[in-house]
Amino acid sequence: MVNTPPKLSKEALASAGAKAVAARRDRAEIKQALANEELSIFDVINDGRESIQRMKIRELLDAAPGVGERRAFTIMEKAGISQSRRIAGLGAHQLKKLREEMILNKVPVNQGALIVMSGPGGVGKSTITAHLRSHPAILISVSATTREPRENEIDGRDYHFMTDEKFDQLIAQNEFLEWAEFAGSRYGTLRKSVEDGRAAGKHVLLEIEIAGARQIRKAEPDALLIFISPPSWDDLVERLTARGTDSPERRAARLALAEEEMACAGEFDEVLVNHRVEDVASRLLSLATSRLK
DSSP states (O other): OOOOOOOOOHHHHHHHHHHHHHHHHHHHHHHHHHHTTSSOHHHHHTOOOHHHHTSBHHHHHHHSTTTHHHHHHHHHHHHTOOTTOBGGGOOHHHHHHHHHHHHHTTOOOOOOOEEEEEOOTTSSHHHHHHHHTTOTTEEEOOOEESSOOOTTOOBTTTBEEOOHHHHHHHHHTTOEEEEEEETTEEEEEEHHHHHHHHHTTOEEEEEOOHHHHHHHHHHOTTOEEEEEEOSOHHHHHHHHHOOTTSOHHHHHHHHHHHHHHHTTGGGSSEEEEOSOHHHHHHHHHHHHHHHTO
16 A cells, blocks of 8 residues: 655645745855855854754855865865755764864854853843753853762763862863852863863853852953843842742841842843843843854
8 A cells, every 4th residue: 555645735835835935045145144254154053043954064065155065075074974964963073073174174163152141049040041051052061060969960961070089180280260169069160161162163151150250251351241130139039038948047148148149240241131031042142142253
């Protein structure tokens, strides 16, 4: 028995046709922006639109000024990327190799921005980070820590878990961009993972405390420091006191710390008010991209 594909309604066919036209338009605009040097190859790779993510790497390289068909073929071969590979199918290792081969072939490439996000507890930093985690332009930095893993935490995903001796060794070797002690354990941002992410064209996002942001400012002056602010002090108080498990003393301590943290907003490059997570995430990405221009 021969299976025949289901017939689409006129409405479904019209919708599919409109989607295909829009995708071709998006790709044509991207190619023109590449030709005009308004975008780099990695800007396109980090574009999260489905129409762009389905674009073939070969098509992208062919459209870039100074590459051409022959160099595009050579770059992809040496980077170990199939000639039919689409942008969405690129892995982290392939991205790194692609960048290396492009540099060797003297193709202009931009590194990603380093974004440091801080703010008072309860303002929604973790929710913003979670929203950005799946964005192709963003790499969320994974901190190293000396504390023990909690239930369901995975080494390399949630934290890089290590001994005190290993942490001491990395401090001595200047392997941390910043580190601090909290509640008897130490936490730090590994320099190499940040550098590798940026070299692959990703914007690397660090969600850290204000003391860590100050260290980053000294270590990486070009970092973009973002302070996340609540819509109002009353809104933050409501968030911090909503947890019924905190004692009155704990709530008072959290509010006092939040007041101190709010007073530090002026040390940051930008202050984003968290009215809506999606808006903050979009603005943060826009600021990171403009930082590189």
